[in-house]
Amino acid sequence: MFILFLAISLFIYINNSTKTVKTVTKANEVVSKNDKDAKEDNEEEQELKTFYVDVKGQVNNPGVYLVNEKNIVNDAIEFAGGLTKDADTKCINLSKKLEEEMVIYIYSSKETKSMTSTKTNSNLICDNVVNNAYQNVQNQTSTSNQNSSNTKSDTNESVGIININTADVDTLTKLTGIGESKAKDIINYRNQNGLFKSIEEIKNVSGIGDSTYSKIKDQITV
Numbered sequence: 001m002f003i004l005f006l007a008i009s010l011f012i013y014i015n016n017s018t019k020t021v022k023t024v025t026k027a028n029e030v031v032s033k034n035d036k037d038a039k040e041d042n043e044e045e046q047e048l049k050t051f052y053v054d055v056k057g058q059v060n061n062p063g064v065y066l067v068n069e070k071n072i073v074n075d076a077i078e079f080a081g082g083l084t085k086d087a088d089t090k091c092i093n094l095s096k097k098l099e100e101e102m103v104i105y106i107y108s109s110k111e112t113k114s115m116t117s118t119k120t121n122s123n124l125i126c127d128n129v130v131n132n133a134y135q136n137v138q139n140q141t142s143t144s145n146q147n148s149s150n151t152k153s154d155t156n157e158s159v160g161i162i163n164i165n166t167a168d169v170d171t172l173t174k175l176t177g178i179g180e181s182k183a184k185d186i187i188n189y190r191n192q193n194g195l196f197k198s199i200e201e202i203k204n205v206s207g208i209g210d211s212t213y214s215k216i217k218d219q220i221t222v
Contacts, residue, residue, distance in 0.1 A: 053076055054101075058086050077106065088112040096132075161220065162220050163221050170183075172187070175219050176216055185206055185207060
């Protein structure tokens, strides 16, 4: 009888020990997998390009912030403490991907109203400093209603804001004083030297001096 009892006890002990080993092994596998996933996520994060952007205007904590290539304008706003109660993002592209040395200026409701109610909706926050988060939302219908016999005007009434980093020859020729030859020179410069960092850099293009620049500076962006 004693031997039977001893055998049963030994069987129960061995069975419980086996279950414990299996449980510990499974737990270790889970921990190992989590460590591997965390390591891969960390390595992926380290591979992302990082750079600084300047966040200004109607945010709670304006300043320069370190971001990465996956961040968008909305992320930069969050890094800067979010929007103030006076902020208006109607003229801001919140989904735009961030780029190195980008300037993000958040307008107030008063500023937005002023820009969208005038014919010259410049995206400059001050002389020759471009708000890279700006998007043109002004109603341009008045331009399309002009008499078709009217050619280029020396004012912004007949031309929208043109991105000199993406515009083709036909689009660039819509700028005041820019013909097909100069338009091609702009594109050649862009191809050889990379994208324009500021609108003033267009003066480096052959044939575009201060006089021409003064006529087109309110018509272009980067």
